[in-house]
Amino acid sequence: MNNNIQSILAVTDLSAHGLRTVVRAASIAAAHGALLKIMYAPAAFAGPADADTAGGLGAVCLEVAERFGILVKKIDGTRGRLEDTALEARWCDLVVIGDEPDRSLAAFFRGQPAERLLRAAQRPVLVVRLDAQAGSYRRMLVAVDLMEESRPLVDLACAFDAQADVELFHAFTPMHEGRLRYADVSAHVIDAYRHTCARHARERMLWLSDASSARRNRVVSSVGRGDPARQAAVQQQYSGADLLVVGKRRRSALTDFLLGSVALRVLRWSTGDVLVVPHGMQAPSSTAAVRQSAA
Numbered sequence: 001m002n003n004n005i006q007s008i009l010a011v012t013d014l015s016a017h018g019l020r021t022v023v024r025a026a027s028i029a030a031a032h033g034a035l036l037k038i039m040y041a042p043a044a045f046a047g048p049a050d051a052d053t054a055g056g057l058g059a060v061c062l063e064v065a066e067r068f069g070i071l072v073k074k075i076d077g078t079r080g081r082l083e084d085t086a087l088e089a090r091w092c093d094l095v096v097i098g099d100e101p102d103r104s105l106a107a108f109f110r111g112q113p114a115e116r117l118l119r120a121a122q123r124p125v126l127v128v129r130l131d132a133q134a135g136s137y138r139r140m141l142v143a144v145d146l147m148e149e150s151r152p153l154v155d156l157a158c159a160f161d162a163q164a165d166v167e168l169f170h171a172f173t174p175m176h177e178g179r180l181r182y183a184d185v186s187a188h189v190i191d192a193y194r195h196t197c198a199r200h201a202r203e204r205m206l207w208l209s210d211a212s213s214a215r216r217n218r219v220v221s222s223v224g225r226g227d228p229a230r231q232a233a234v235q236q237q238y239s240g241a242d243l244l245v246v247g248k249r250r251r252s253a254l255t256d257f258l259l260g261s262v263a264l265r266v267l268r269w270s271t272g273d274v275l276v277v278p279h280g281m282q283a284p285s286s287t288a289a290v291r292q293s294a295a
Contacts, residue, residue, distance in 0.1 A: 024132035025096035039075035044102035086120035141241035146204040171224040171231035229265035
């Protein structure tokens with residue numbers, strides 16, 4: 001996984017909330033020296049742009065470039081569809097989008113706009129809910145599952161904002177407790193099993209926090225017990241983290257709908273900004289990205 005953010009795509013509907021998304025994307029681009037691309041997409045990717053959209057988008061690009069001192073590119077010629085946004089997102093290292101909800105019946109089955117874009121583009125998607133005027137993030141909560149895929153996730157989070165405090169969080173679910181109770185095992189044995197699970201989690205958290213990239217940030221770790229998505233959202237509120245970072249495994253929309261996804265449930269329950277990172281994603285080719293940006 002490439003942790004170097006060179007190109008960022010901000011998706012906005014030019015509303016007040018949409019402009020907040022652009023400001024957040026611009027502040028990240030300024031911190032990383034990245035190219036910022038701004039494109040228009042209406043709420044829920046529904047319908048084409050109107051006649052005033054091109055002029056409004058151009059004005060936003062000029063204002064952001066002057067305010068943040070960054071290189072900004074306006075993405076023209078789109079029809080406001082998910083497919084257009086996903087195609088552009090494939091050439092970027094990060095996509096920034098607001099959380100304007102889609103309350104249609106179709107959204108119940110296919111998911112919210114940010115979820116659909118995450119599946120279609122397979123790029124890291126930052127969902128913005130908080131006001132970006134405060135600048136960089138102060139504290140990040142990284143939800144980890146203790147598998148090998150968590151190490152690149154921690155690396156990316158630490159590289160995302162080197163000044164932020166980082167908290168690694170894992171919620172373990174003792175799956176075998178129910179079986180032990182059903183087998184009439186004593187409470188003492190169940191309690192010992194629970195402590196064993198917690199000790200294993202703390203050891204793995206120490207392994208994750210010892211990463212070379214993590215040493216640049218102030219890193220702490222905490223362990224919870226219960227549903228991972230629910231506990232991560234609760235821990236974000238408890239710790240005051242303004243960004244929650246979570247990984248997502250590659251799954252179909254139908255599987256996510258039927259079985260649920262920790263990342264998507266975190267996205268729905270969290271009250272702060274959320275960065276969803278697909279596991280095993282490939283960085284965009286630098287040569288192809290430069291060629292596409294110059295086109």
